[in-house]
Amino acid sequence: MKKNPLSLQIKIDADDIKPLDKDIFLKDTEETSDVGFWKASWKRLRGNKIAMAAMFVIIALIIFAIIGPMLSPYKYDQQLRGSEGLLPCFAHPFGTDRLGRDLLVRCMVGARISLAVGVISAVIVLIIGSIYGAISGLIGGKLDTIMMRIVDVIYSVPEILLIVVIKLVIDDPLTKLMDTVEFFRPLQKIGAGLIAIFIVYGSMYWVGMSRIVRGQVLQLKEMEYVTAATALGAGKGRLIRHHLLPNCIGQLIATVMMQIPSAIFTEAFLSFLGIGVNAPMASLGSLTSEAMDSVFSKPYRLIFPALLISLIILSFNLFGDGLRDALDPKMKK
Numbered sequence: 001m002k003k004n005p006l007s008l009q010i011k012i013d014a015d016d017i018k019p020l021d022k023d024i025f026l027k028d029t030e031e032t033s034d035v036g037f038w039k040a041s042w043k044r045l046r047g048n049k050i051a052m053a054a055m056f057v058i059i060a061l062i063i064f065a066i067i068g069p070m071l072s073p074y075k076y077d078q079q080l081r082g083s084e085g086l087l088p089c090f091a092h093p094f095g096t097d098r099l100g101r102d103l104l105v106r107c108m109v110g111a112r113i114s115l116a117v118g119v120i121s122a123v124i125v126l127i128i129g130s131i132y133g134a135i136s137g138l139i140g141g142k143l144d145t146i147m148m149r150i151v152d153v154i155y156s157v158p159e160i161l162l163i164v165v166i167k168l169v170i171d172d173p174l175t176k177l178m179d180t181v182e183f184f185r186p187l188q189k190i191g192a193g194l195i196a197i198f199i200v201y202g203s204m205y206w207v208g209m210s211r212i213v214r215g216q217v218l219q220l221k222e223m224e225y226v227t228a229a230t231a232l233g234a235g236k237g238r239l240i241r242h243h244l245l246p247n248c249i250g251q252l253i254a255t256v257m258m259q260i261p262s263a264i265f266t267e268a269f270l271s272f273l274g275i276g277v278n279a280p281m282a283s284l285g286s287l288t289s290e291a292m293d294s295v296f297s298k299p300y301r302l303i304f305p306a307l308l309i310s311l312i313i314l315s316f317n318l319f320g321d322g323l324r325d326a327l328d329p330k331m332k333k
Contacts, residue, residue, distance in 0.1 A: 041327050048325065054316075055319050058315050061115070062115065065108055065114075068104075068105070069105055072105040076101070077280040081100060084096060085100075095298070103301065106282040107308055110308070113281070113284070114283065117197065118261065118263045121263035122259045122263060123256075125202075128202060128209075129206035129209025129212075129213060130209060130248070130252060133211065135147070136217075137213065137217030137244075138221055140218075148214070151211065163197055163275065197263075205259065209256075212255055216251055226243055253323065254323050257323050257324075258321075261316040265309075271283040273285075274289065287301075287305035288305045
């Protein structure tokens, strides 16, 4: 005859019925609490040793470019008589050029120009691309089709050729404007070539950002909170400012960080060709170009600016990759 399970005796120890400790759930609460988007992204970024190393290199380069010239006893355009073509020494760690100018401070100023071009160009791309892409993705329909075809046309334009053409077109008018108007006179130091780079970045390089933002907006506009905001009377401008772009911030930051090395390389390449900054203003590209006439007799004049260009571009690329993976783990391959 089978025994009734309810009639079985259950042994209970005294430890099974003692009161629970008041802090027993504290540890579990700390481990399972919502750390938030930015804290979780920072935690993933810290786990990427290559990206963190690149970040510290970028910080060191910024200090080198911004604070370095202030601490140097020389000016970037100062010619030291009797010190022409010096090899690297204690007084001039990077040596001097054929005019007796200290190459260390010129490399610092050149790095400052490169970083400024990269950051300003990235901001221009961010503003134009995010607004254009958000409008295209949110409105959709025929307007979206027309806007994307415009993007395709802009993609087909060779940007280097356009920079050269714009530089040739604005060179004389801009020079006259800087000579006659006091407000524009400070632009003489950077030259028409660098301004042409900014114009081309503002008119062309935003297309990649716009496509990324459009793709994100096409997904986000189907979410419930966007539908609720629309039902409450939110206009399209408010939807873009307060609901769509803030939720694309991870993609925006990652794309901007990847845009900076592209702008730096473009500026260095054009300055190497003589289309960038005006002399005596130093740029890493112009420094490498000036060093080509003595590349065999004085290779250090080429090595130092070339290494700086490579280090800046490599650091931003590695940090951009790590930041992209940290902000959007789904994109990690």
